[in-house]
Every structure is written in structure tokens, then in C-alpha cells.
Amino acid sequence: MRFGLTTPVVTLVPRSHAAWEATAGPEELRRIAVAADRFGYDFVSCSEHVGIPTAVAAVRGGRYYEPAATLGFIAAITQRVRLLTHVIVLPYHHPLAVAKRYGTLDRLSGGRVILGVGVGSLAPEFELLGIDFAGRGPRYEDALRALRAALGGRQPSYRGDYYEFGEFIIDPCAVQPRVPIWLGGRSARSLRRALELGDGWDPFGLGLEQLGALLDRARRWPQWAARQEQFDVVLTPEEPLSLDDAGAVRQTIAAYARIGATAMTLRFHHRSLDHLLELLEKFATSIMPEFAR
Numbered sequence: 108m109r110f111g112l113t114t115p116v117v118t119l120v121p122r123s124h125a126a127w128e129a130t131a132g133p134e135e136l137r138r139i140a141v142a143a144d145r146f147g148y149d150f151v152s153c154s155e156h157v158g159i160p161t162a163v164a165a166v167r168g169g170r171y172y173e174p175a176a177t178l179g180f181i182a183a184i185t186q187r188v189r190l191l192t193h194v195i196v197l198p199y200h201h202p203l204a205v206a207k208r209y210g211t212l213d214r215l216s217g218g219r220v221i222l223g224v225g226v227g228s229l230a231p232e233f234e235l236l237g238i239d240f241a242g243r244g245p246r247y248e249d250a251l252r253a254l255r256a257a258l259g260g261r262q263p264s265y266r267g268d269y270y271e272f273g274e275f276i277i278d279p280c281a282v283q284p285r286v287p288i289w290l291g292g293r294s295a296r297s298l299r300r301a302l303e304l305g306d307g308w309d310p311f312g313l314g315l316e317q318l319g320a321l322l323d324r325a326r327r328w329p330q331w332a333a334r335q336e337q338f339d340v341v342l343t344p345e346e347p348l349s350l351d352d353a354g355a356v357r358q359t360i361a362a363y364a365r366i367g368a369t370a371m372t373l374r375f376h377h378r379s380l381d382h383l384l385e386l387l388e389k390f391a392t393s394i395m396p397e398f399a400r
Contacts, residue, residue: 108360108398109370110390111150111191112143113343115383117172118154121165123347127379135380136177137184142384144185146391147399150221152193152372153177160231167229175208182216190216193309193372194223194291198243199236202250202270206257206277213281220281222258223309224251225291245269251288251304258286289341295321302330307339309372314345319366339369347374350386353394360398 233240264273290301301308
């Protein structure tokens with residue numbers, strides 16, 4: 108099991124963030140990233156929304172740092188922790204723009220990018236950006252194929268239903284031979300897409316029982332049997348972990364391991380930045396070694 112963080116400060120989702128995060132900024136983010144790097148967490152994450160309609164901000168929150176800029180900042184102050192987009196809305200971008208942006212980050216960071224992508228679900232944001240919402244699914248799948256063709260290649264070529272390119276130089280490009288692509292979502296369809304077109308599934312908004320049932324079904328699919336490369340199942344507990352009860356935390360992690368998690372994205376109940384940093388160290392030294400691989 109590998110453990111990463113839903114990075115505090117960079118998003119403010121109601122009922123999920125601590126009060127101190129509302130006024131926090133680069134210095135607090137720096138201390139969190141450096142601590143995650145020092146204590147052996149596998150990745151830190153940053154999500155994407157360009158604009159949140161005021162009518163849904165009470166549910167989705169209104170703060171979303173831009174992922175490439177944020178993860179570039181973190182890359183410059185860390186040595187080993189990986190940089191996860193969790194997730195970028197792929198239909199908002201041309202695949203070559205994504206390959207260039209995050210290929211550059213991969214090169215600057217020494218090969219630490221994990222590209223988390225999603226199809227998107229916020230129709231007013233699509234409308235704001237002038238992108239078709241109803242037809243996003245087929246375009247998303249073609250973009251995934253184009254992105255795989257483009258990542259890591261200085262002269263990539265691809266021809267699909269929506270995207271076609273060739274005879275262009277994309278430099279710099281990613282240094283990893285295969286940049287991991289994790290697909291978000293919360294449906295059986297998102298898991299099928301991840302098995303066919305990605306390197307991992309990074310769902311949101313599903314409980315342990317729902318995840319277990321879906322993964323159990325998926326193991327009987329031909330797409331699961333056909334996998335040749337490593338496939339990551341990256342799961343997030345429904346509630347932040349409370350290290351006041353270390354036994355319960357161990358039970359939670361073990362439960363996710365039993366249904367097939369290869370990595371977990373963690374949040375912790377905390378009161379302040381200093382308290383969070385204490386918890387990051389406590390988890391890393393007392394619980395992480397029991398499950399790490």
C-alpha cells in the first residue's frame with residue numbers, strides 16, 4: 108500500500124477542510140509539502156476547476172488552485188514526493204497541451220508526475236468555457252488515447268475521431284517512459300475506461316461497500332483479465348482519519364486493502380497547521396510502515 112495526501116489549502120470543500128485553511132497560502136502549503144516529502148508519503152494532489160458557479164459553491168467549494176502551477180511550486184521545494192493531478196478535467200484541454208504542460212513538469216521534477224484525469228460533471232463550467240457537455244464522453248476517450256500517444260514523445264503522432272496530430276515537435280516532453288494516468292469517476296463505466304485506457308482508477312464519492320461491490324464485479328470483466336501492466340486502485344476513505352484512535356485507522360486501511368486498494372489518498376482530522384504536521388509524522392512513523400510496500 109502507498110499513501111498520498113489530499114493536499115490541504117489548495118481546495119476548500121465544505122465540511123472537508125479545517126477552519127485555518129481559509130486564510131492559509133503558500134507558506135503553509137510549503138510546510139505541508141516538505142513534511143510529506145520528508146515523511147515518505149507517495150504523492151500530494153491538486154484538483155482542477157476553472158470556475159465554480161455560485162449556486163453550487165456551498166457543495167463543491169469555491170477554491171481550486173491551478174494544478175500545474177501548484178504542483179510546479181511543490182516540485183521545486185521537494186525531492187521525491189510524486190505530483191498527482193486529482194483530477195484535471197480532460198475535455199477542457201487539447202491532449203497536446205496537457206502533454207506539453209505536464210511533460211514539462213515531469214522533466215523539471217525528475218519524473219514525478221502522476222496524471223489524474225476525469226470526464227467532468229459540472230455542466231455550467233463546460234458552458235462557461237464553450238465546451239460541449241453532452242458529447243464529452245467520446246471526446247474524452249479519444250483524448251485519453253491521444254494523450255497516451257503524446258506523453259513522453261518528442262515527435263508524437265496520433266489519428267483518432269476527434270484529435271489528429273503529427274509532424275510537430277513537443278519539447279520538452281515527459282522523462283518517464285510511461286507517465287501513470289489514473290482515471291477519476293464513480294461509475295462502472297469510469298472503471299472500465301480506466302482498465303482499457305489508463306494505469307489506475309481513482310474514484311470519488313463512493314463508500315467502502317459500494318467500492319467493494321464494484322471492484323468485485325470488475326474482476327469478472329474481460330478488461331480486468333486483459334490487463335498486462337500494473338493497475339492501481341487508489342481509494343479515499345469517506346471521512347478524514349482521526350489518529351486519536353489509531354486502532355480504528357488501522358482497521359480502516361485494512362478494510363480498503365482487502366477490497367483491492369494499492370494506494371490510498373488520506374485526509375486527517377486536525378485543528379491547525381502544526382497539529383496536521385504532527386499527525387503526518389505520527390501516521391508515517393507508527394502506521395504507514397505496517398502497510399507500506
